[in-house]
Amino acid sequence: MRKSLLITILAMIAVTGNAQVTLLKANKGFNFKYLLLSGKTLMTSGVDSTLWITDATPDGTIQLSPTIKATDGAALLNGKYIFSGTTAETGEEIFISDGTVAGTHIIKDIIAGATGSAPADHFAVLNGFVYFTDSTAASGRELWRTDGTSEGTTMVKDIIQGTEGSNGADSFNLVSNGNFLLFAAKTTNNNGVELYKSDGTEGGTNVLLDINPGLPSSDPNYFTAYNNMVLFLAKTANEGVELWKTDGTPGGTSLVKDIREGTGD
Numbered sequence: 194m195r196k197s198l199l200i201t202i203l204a205m206i207a208v209t210g211n212a213q214v215t216l217l218k219a220n221k222g223f224n225f226k227y228l229l230l231s232g233k234t235l236m237t238s239g240v241d242s243t244l245w246i247t248d249a250t251p252d253g254t255i256q257l258s259p260t261i262k263a264t265d266g267a268a269l270l271n272g273k274y275i276f277s278g279t280t281a282e283t284g285e286e287i288f289i290s291d292g293t294v295a296g297t298h299i300i301k302d303i304i305a306g307a308t309g310s311a312p313a314d315h316f317a318v319l320n321g322f323v324y325f326t327d328s329t330a331a332s333g334r335e336l337w338r339t340d341g342t343s344e345g346t347t348m349v350k351d352i353i354q355g356t357e358g359s360n361g362a363d364s365f366n367l368v369s370n371g372n373f374l375l376f377a378a379k380t381t382n383n384n385g386v387e388l389y390k391s392d393g394t395e396g397g398t399n400v401l402l403d404i405n406p407g408l409p410s411s412d413p414n415y416f417t418a419y420n421n422m423v424l425f426l427a428k429t430a431n432e433g434v435e436l437w438k439t440d441g442t443p444g445g446t447s448l449v450k451d452i453r454e455g456t457g458d
Contacts, residue, residue, distance in 0.1 A: 284309020333358025385410030
């Protein structure tokens, strides 16, 4: 959730009761991102989307790069900020920042040049990697992962072989419950979007359950961890869109309740 730095400062003042308000930088429209292990706060400018770092002093509030602009997806891995960013030279690619100028740079130019592979969807962390989706001419949009290094940034699996991706940008609804990943993707070129599970490996990335068999999609989304289960919404021909649950096994994936009985959602 994006929060204004001003709101953060005012909240601190409300707690301490006797703090002074200090202007850090004017006309930047800062938005809070992450508190790093260094104790400094990472922010983006609402004016130009550049990354900034602050130790809550004017002199300690600096721009990390004038050319790298943060876009949407991001996650914190081992104290480092891994995010979707863009420059004029690379297009939209995967970047990293440790909160220093020298440590803020591209991880890998997946599509060389200014086109960009457009990392998207909810970034998810599992077993030392950040997972996201990316699009290339050869494979379309598929599941990728990075450990923060160029050599450790690879596609997990080309689910739909060839140039067609297994789902659209920001439609995978990628989530991690700490033990496995869940997301929505096509089962084949001719079938719908269904529930997938992944342990982060190619062999461990498969359809968990074809909830709405055939061409129609169940479009699982709104994944939420709850009591060792993951709750989500899915659509079937008989029940419409209703509440489902999974423990990560086919047998443990089922409708919770047809709240509005019949085909209505």
